[in-house]
Amino acid sequence: FFANVELVPGDPILGLTEAYNADPRATKVNLGVGIYYDEAGRIPVLDAVREVEQRLAAEAKPRGYLPIDGMPDYTKATRELLFGVDSPLLAAGRVATTQTVGGSGALRTGADLLKKVLPHATIAISNPSWENHRAVFGAVGFEVVDYTYFDAARHGIDFAGMLADLRKLDAGTVVLLHACCHNPTGADLTVDQWREVIEVLRERDLFPFIDIAYQGFDQGIEQDAAAIRLLAESGIATFVVASSYSKSFSLYGERVGALTVVSGTAEESRAVQSQIKRIIRANYSSPSTHGAALVAGVLGSPELRARWEAELGQMRTRIHALRAGLVEKLAANGAPEFAFIQDQAGMFSYSGLSRAQVDRLRDEFGIYAVGTGRICVAALSLKNLDYVAEAVAAVSRG
Numbered sequence: 001f002f003a004n005v006e007l008v009p010g011d012p013i014l015g016l017t018e019a020y021n022a023d024p025r026a027t028k029v030n031l032g033v034g035i036y037y038d039e040a041g042r043i044p045v046l047d048a049v050r051e052v053e054q055r056l057a058a059e060a061k062p063r064g065y066l067p068i069d070g071m072p073d074y075t076k077a078t079r080e081l082l083f084g085v086d087s088p089l090l091a092a093g094r095v096a097t098t099q100t101v102g103g104s105g106a107l108r109t110g111a112d113l114l115k116k117v118l119p120h121a122t123i124a125i126s127n128p129s130w131e132n133h134r135a136v137f138g139a140v141g142f143e144v145v146d147y148t149y150f151d152a153a154r155h156g157i158d159f160a161g162m163l164a165d166l167r168k169l170d171a172g173t174v175v176l177l178h179a180c181c182h183n184p185t186g187a188d189l190t191v192d193q194w195r196e197v198i199e200v201l202r203e204r205d206l207f208p209f210i211d212i213a214y215q216g217f218d219q220g221i222e223q224d225a226a227a228i229r230l231l232a233e234s235g236i237a238t239f240v241v242a243s244s245y246s247k248s249f250s251l252y253g254e255r256v257g258a259l260t261v262v263s264g265t266a267e268e269s270r271a272v273q274s275q276i277k278r279i280i281r282a283n284y285s286s287p288s289t290h291g292a293a294l295v296a297g298v299l300g301s302p303e304l305r306a307r308w309e310a311e312l313g314q315m316r317t318r319i320h321a322l323r324a325g326l327v328e329k330l331a332a333n334g335a336p337e338f339a340f341i342q343d344q345a346g347m348f349s350y351s352g353l354s355r356a357q358v359d360r361l362r363d364e365f366g367i368y369a370v371g372t373g374r375i376c377v378a379a380l381s382l383k384n385l386d387y388v389a390e391a392v393a394a395v396s397r398g
């Protein structure tokens with residue numbers, strides 16, 4: 001039965017981790033996947049998370065099934081984090097949150113929902129966008145198109161091009177937007193630019209789909225949610241948010257994400273939620289408990305929440321310092337043209353390295369980056385910074 005099954009290439013991001021793991025070189029560095037490593041090169045277990053974990057282990061509660069749409073404490077805390085606890089939309093019962101299997105699960109569940117509600121819509125994603133966006137929406141049967149976003153020559157956003165492309169989209173097109181820490185470019189809209197984009201979405205009757213996987217990784221919990229807060233105030237009645245705690249809680253493998261849907265009325269919201277529950281039941285039935293219990297435990301305790309915010313702040317500050325360090329060391333190695341890395345936000349930098357240069361980094365130095373030139377700045381440390389800077393400078397000269 002499988003004789004004609006075609007062997008397809010590995011995933012452009014997670015496939016790199018497989019290659020990295022198989023690489024015997026002691027000096028290897030994985031700048032591929034978006035994971036934050038601490039100075040010791042480990043994925044940190046946050047203190048606030050550890051505390052809840054110890055409590056849960058001591059309690060050793062029975063493991064029944066969660067509701068199809070997840071743990072109520074978790075979903076409530078999530079929508080409050082995204083929209084702010086005083087959001088009038090929350091008070092009006094127009095915001096429903098579903099626990100999902102990571103941010104990707106939120107995208108997929110949201111895509112499945114929209115395929116039912118807007119079966120003929122097209123989805124527009126930024127050029128470039130996270131590799132998996134196209135795959136997830138394509139898998140559901142959407143036609144995926146690009147809107148202009150990044151100007152590689154200037155290492156920044158082509159904002160005029162973006163607005164022009166959004167204005168050309170048909171009414172009802174779903175527009176996927178990265179709330180903060182744009183993946184892969186690290187180039188974010190300013191608050192004023194968000195206002196302009198939202199105005200175009202409203203005027204053209206486009207459907208916003210916000211992906212927020214790095215809340216707190218650039219400026220802070222509130223600031224990084226600006227796009228969601230502005231949309232909530234905009235008068236646009238319906239939109240979707242896919243969110244993730246993988247990075248902000250350092251809980252990658254726990255797959256803790258959420259799909260949050262804003263509906264026009266509380267009644268609509270209940271109907272939408274009933275559809276989401278059907279989608280999930282037919283897909284994986286209900287989500288798992290542990291990661292959501294960790295997040296809910298932290299967010300539900302004022303003391304642990306404060307500790308988490310402080311730890312998140314430390315990660316954010318350290319990433320900014322790593323960016324500065326990389327830029328400085330690249331300049332010291334004769335490559336001052338990378339100064340733009342300092343201005344980018346979040347984990348990633350679109351380095352401008354070509355595929356051939358990325359290949360050289362891997363083959364000659366054991367440094368793994370995404371083929372598009374995206375590097376994960378959050379995987380640098382004082383231990384590997386010199387090595388990476390020398391290698392990047394060397395391949396960019398050659």
Ligand code: LMR
Nearest residue numbers: 013014032033034130183
């Ligand atoms: C990334 O872009 O590296 C992360 O979001 C991890 C992933 O699943 O690709």
